[in-house]
Amino acid sequence: MEMPRPNPDIIARKAELVSRMLEVLPADAVISDPSETRAYECDALTAYKCPPLAAILPSSTQQVSDALRICHAMGVPVVPRGSGTSLAGGALPTADSVILGVARLNDVLDTDYDNRFIKVQTGRTNLSVTGAVEEHGFFYAPDPSSQLACAIAGNIAMNSGGAHCLKYGVTTNNLMGVTMVLMDGTIMELGGAHLDAPGYDLLGLICGSEGQLGVVTEATLRILHKPEGARPVLMGFDSNEVAGQCVSDIIKAGVLPVAIEFMDRPCIRACEAFAKAGYPDCEALLIVEVEGSDAEIDEQLETIMAIARTHNPVELRQSTSAEESARIWLGRKSAFGAMGQINDYMCLDGTIPVSQLPFVLKRIGEMSKEFGLDVANVFHAGDGNMHPLILFDANKPGDLELCEAFGAEILKLCVEVGGCLTGEHGVGIEKRDLMVDQYAPQDLEMQMAVKDVFDPKWLLNPAKVFPLQSSESHRIAAE
Amino acid sequence: MTILTPESEADLAAIVASADTPFHVQGGGTRPIGGPTNGTPLSTAGLSGIELYEPGSLTLVVRAGTPVAEVEAALAAENQRLAFEPMDHRGLLGTKGEPTIGGVIGANVSGPRRIQAGAARDFLLGVRFVDGSGQVIRNGGRVMKNVTGYDLVKLLAGSYGTLGILTEVALKVLPDTVTTATLSILGLDDVSAVAALSRALGSPFEVTGAVHLPQAQGAARTLIRIEGSEASVAYRAAELQKLLAGFGEVLFDHDTAANRALWQDLRDVTVFHDRPGDVWRLSVKPSDAPGIVASVPGAEALYDWGGGLIWLLVPQGTAPAVIRQPVDDAGGHATLIRGNRNAGVFHPLPAPVAALQDGLRLKFDPNGLFNPGLMGQTA
Numbered sequence: 001m002e003m004p005r006p007n008p009d010i011i012a013r014k015a016e017l018v019s020r021m022l023e024v025l026p027a028d029a030v031i032s033d034p035s036e037t038r039a040y041e042c043d044a045l046t047a048y049k050c051p052p053l054a055a056i057l058p059s060s061t062q063q064v065s066d067a068l069r070i071c072h073a074m075g076v077p078v079v080p081r082g083s084g085t086s087l088a089g090g091a092l093p094t095a096d097s098v099i100l101g102v103a104r105l106n107d108v109l110d111t112d113y114d115n116r117f118i119k120v121q122t123g124r125t126n127l128s129v130t131g132a133v134e135e136h137g138f139f140y141a142p143d144p145s146s147q148l149a150c151a152i153a154g155n156i157a158m159n160s161g162g163a164h165c166l167k168y169g170v171t172t173n174n175l176m177g178v179t180m181v182l183m184d185g186t187i188m189e190l191g192g193a194h195l196d197a198p199g200y201d202l203l204g205l206i207c208g209s210e211g212q213l214g215v216v217t218e219a220t221l222r223i224l225h226k227p228e229g230a231r232p233v234l235m236g237f238d239s240n241e242v243a244g245q246c247v248s249d250i251i252k253a254g255v256l257p258v259a260i261e262f263m264d265r266p267c268i269r270a271c272e273a274f275a276k277a278g279y280p281d282c283e284a285l286l287i288v289e290v291e292g293s294d295a296e297i298d299e300q301l302e303t304i305m306a307i308a309r310t311h312n313p314v315e316l317r318q319s320t321s322a323e324e325s326a327r328i329w330l331g332r333k334s335a336f337g338a339m340g341q342i343n344d345y346m347c348l349d350g351t352i353p354v355s356q357l358p359f360v361l362k363r364i365g366e367m368s369k370e371f372g373l374d375v376a377n378v379f380h381a382g383d384g385n386m387h388p389l390i391l392f393d394a395n396k397p398g399d400l401e402l403c404e405a406f407g408a409e410i411l412k413l414c415v416e417v418g419g420c421l422t423g424e425h426g427v428g429i430e431k432r433d434l435m436v437d438q439y440a441p442q443d444l445e446m447q448m449a450v451k452d453v454f455d456p457k458w459l460l461n462p463a464k465v466f467p468l469q470s471s472e473s474h475r476i477a478a479e
Numbered sequence: 480m481t482i483l484t485p486e487s488e489a490d491l492a493a494i495v496a497s498a499d500t501p502f503h504v505q506g507g508g509t510r511p512i513g514g515p516t517n518g519t520p521l522s523t524a525g526l527s528g529i530e531l532y533e534p535g536s537l538t539l540v541v542r543a544g545t546p547v548a549e550v551e552a553a554l555a556a557e558n559q560r561l562a563f564e565p566m567d568h569r570g571l572l573g574t575k576g577e578p579t580i581g582g583v584i585g586a587n588v589s590g591p592r593r594i595q596a597g598a599a600r601d602f603l604l605g606v607r608f609v610d611g612s613g614q615v616i617r618n619g620g621r622v623m624k625n626v627t628g629y630d631l632v633k634l635l636a637g638s639y640g641t642l643g644i645l646t647e648v649a650l651k652v653l654p655d656t657v658t659t660a661t662l663s664i665l666g667l668d669d670v671s672a673v674a675a676l677s678r679a680l681g682s683p684f685e686v687t688g689a690v691h692l693p694q695a696q697g698a699a700r701t702l703i704r705i706e707g708s709e710a711s712v713a714y715r716a717a718e719l720q721k722l723l724a725g726f727g728e729v730l731f732d733h734d735t736a737a738n739r740a741l742w743q744d745l746r747d748v749t750v751f752h753d754r755p756g757d758v759w760r761l762s763v764k765p766s767d768a769p770g771i772v773a774s775v776p777g778a779e780a781l782y783d784w785g786g787g788l789i790w791l792l793v794p795q796g797t798a799p800a801v802i803r804q805p806v807d808d809a810g811g812h813a814t815l816i817r818g819n820r821n822a823g824v825f826h827p828l829p830a831p832v833a834a835l836q837d838g839l840r841l842k843f844d845p846n847g848l849f850n851p852g853l854m855g856q857t858a
């Protein structure tokens with residue numbers, strides 16, 4: 001993966017940069033020793049690594065502003081970082097950049113149950129946001145599988161989703177306000193405890209902007225009361241096509257499950273070995289979950305199971321206990337981990353129209369044979385967000401490259417059938433060069449024009465999202 | 480004045496590319512919100528029709544000038560709907576014409592269900608628009624999850640035609656529900672009413688509407704909508720009756736047809752139709768709402784979104800500061816919906832936010848062709 005050539009002038013001014021950082025940050029918040037900066041050399045896309053020039057860990061919005069002002073003045077690129085769980089290389093540094101980590105910004109600032117929001121600093125992890133309101137029966141809805149580790153900062157930057165977003169939406173639908181610092185140090189508030197901020201929807205714009213428009217330090221998030229109960233049902237089918245048709249029929253019938261998750265045979269096997277959830281051994285498995293009181297759940301599942309029966313399932317089984325439900329979800333949520341135990345893999349994240357599911361799965365199967373690499377499929381079927389896992393051997397020369405080429409073909413296929421390159425993981429460096437397959441040059445220019453407005457010098461996470469050739473003129477103009 | 484009505488996206492792009500004087504961009508012209516603008520009228524009414532509707536994928540792709548009524552009829556035929564429940568502004572603003580889906584998106588129009596389901600912008604999956612240089616730009620797509628590049632989709636929603644002229648929008652739609660019921664409590668003061676609505680909205684019983692009509696509109700009524708299957712609605716109604724018992728007697732009405740009509744009236748703020756005076760729309764933190772209303776002399780209110788949205792009827796010509804000051808003090812924003820549009824319609828933005836907004840507008844519409852004066856402080 002190509003990255004811009006690090007600027008030697010900046011690297012030469014490291015000592016000056018560090019001493020100026022120490023003027024505005026406590027000593028233990030400035031990390032410059034190469035043995036320590038290594039901890040920030042990559043995110044969860046571990047195939048690409050590069051230690052930053054320095055890392056800083058501010059503990060207030062004002063410190064973020066002070067530090068950015070200095071980097072801005074010195075022309076030093078800044079890569080914001082939450083917990084470093086990005087799968088797209090969003091938090092990958094360059095050798096001439098400063099990592100700005102928000103890990104120390106992890107306080108709860110306000111919880112308001114009457115008005116149904118929580119205000120937190122963005123270094124707080126996703127799960128601990130729910131943790132802060134759980135006692136009162138509330139939760140924060142977006143639930144990425146990485147929720148134990150990932151920070152709200154990264155969730156906002158990537159507009160992360162989760163298994164339950166079919167009903168509750170993704171981050172952008174649950175974000176009410178932010179405090180954000182621009183690259184030049186300007187601090188601003190967007191939105192708040194009220195809905196639909198005035199003027200242009202800048203909150204919507206910065207959500208999913210991958211740390212390129214501003215550093216988000218605080219967030220006001222919508223919280224909801226937990227449902228009374230939830231229950232999954234497992235459905236096994238003997239072909240992907242039939243499972244896909246069943247998904248479409250469930251949606252058409254007017255019941256809206258909170259989640260419809262899909263796994264194919266290779267994934268079912270790995271997850272079953274890992275979590276012992278009692279998954280059937282079949283071609284395609286759906287986990288459909290509905291919420292409500294017991295009686296409401298019964299009523300919805302009756303409709304859903306009647307639909308499933310018309311597709312001759314090889315297995316159709318409701319969870320009968322909280323413990324069984326937990327195991328069913330453990331299997332799904334540990335899919336990546338389970339696959340990781342048996343193989344190296346690359347996780348893709350394209351979205352397709354639900355109606356194209358059978359066709360796309362068939363094509364992926366054919367391509368798998370052409371490339372000679374196995375694929376396991378697990379995804380959010382209700383909204384068409386696919387996670388094909390391509391299995392490869394990192395120790396075998398050329399296998400990673402082959403895997404990347406295969407992955408690119410799958411993502412192009414997603415675009416061809418009317419979908420997109422990434423449903424929740426973001427573009428980062430990983431899908432940067434494929435952007436031209438989804439967007440025409442003028443579409444990309446318009447997006448880059450937005451960055452010109454927020455960050456005229458192109459210092460914030462500049463090498464991400466846009467193909468380097470496309471962004472080059474903007475980056476050079478900014479110098 | 481003649482109205483330009485291009486029949487295709489390409490025609491529209493050509494008109495914009497060769498223009499040197501501004502346009503007043505409109506859909507059906509039923510929502511004259513924002514400062515007055517004096518360009519050549521340009522209507523999207525010629526860009527009409529549903530391009531794709533897949534009920535099994537909950538997706539609708541439609542040209543921007545398509546009448547809302549046509550969209551709603553197509554969805555109703557499949558028992559689906561626009562869950563954000565866009566209001567019809569004609570009664571409140573005394574306008575005529577055919578509301579278009581592009582106008583709904585341009586003004587980010589959402590009704591009572593916004594509190595539970597989300598706003599228009601939350602259901603917008605993709606856009607095509609013509610920018611101020613006459614280029615056709617695409618962003619987002621037709622799929623429900625998409626984080627590929629910047630979300631210009633959200634930016635265009637609620638930009639009132641000032642960044643680009645929408646030609647096509649892709650929307651997520653949702654299933655319609657069988658039963659619509661309303662719980663009501665009579666005679667509550669505003670503070671107790673908002674507290675009752677907060678209690679209901681903070682429950683697991685999926686309230687999809689939370690309105691308070693104060694004393695001034697006859698007897699005060701606090702209204703809670705629940706939707707779903709008949710059995711589920713009956714169950715949740717009973718639970719909410721228990722939960723809210725401390726606020727007074729909670730009446731239950733499950734006449735679906737009557738309730739749909741009731742909530743349409745609430746959505747369209749029918750209580751203020753044909754009443755003299757200016758109408759403001761305030762977005763605030765719900766618990767701040769009663770205090771803000773009380774601080775505006777001669778104001779009558781309809782509280783929606785559990786108090787988070789206030790429709791305020793005030794004597795004609797009431798100085799904007801009278802409304803904006805308490806909103807600023809509490810946090811929130813106020814928009815003049817009906818009244819003297821020269822007086823400043825949109826809420827003033829803090830300087831750094833205004834600077835970003837002006838910067839964006841200059842990038843999207845470098846020559847200031849789209850609705851000059853309608854939005855923003857300087858343009």
Ligand SMILES: Cc1cc2nc3c(=O)[nH]c(=O)nc-3n(C[C@H](O)[C@H](O)[C@H](O)COP(=O)(O)OP(=O)(O)OC[C@H]3O[C@@H](n4cnc5c(N)ncnc54)[C@H](O)[C@@H]3O)c2cc1C
Pocket residue numbers: 043044079080081082083084085086087089090091102122143144145146149150151152153154155156157158159160161162163210211212214215216217336424425426461
């Ligand atoms: C096992 C596993 C499972 C996952 N499952 C899911 C899933 O189900 N759904 C999903 O959506 N994602 C998932 N992810 C991806 C990842 O967890 C998300 O993208 C997450 O939101 C990243 O959060 P983070 O705090 O780790 O961000 P980081 O990786 O640190 O950074 C991500 C991006 O955010 C930017 N950023 C960080 N902090 C800030 C800030 N303060 N201001 C502005 N920009 C900032 C960074 O520059 C970078 O571009 C998974 C990852 C793993 C490893």
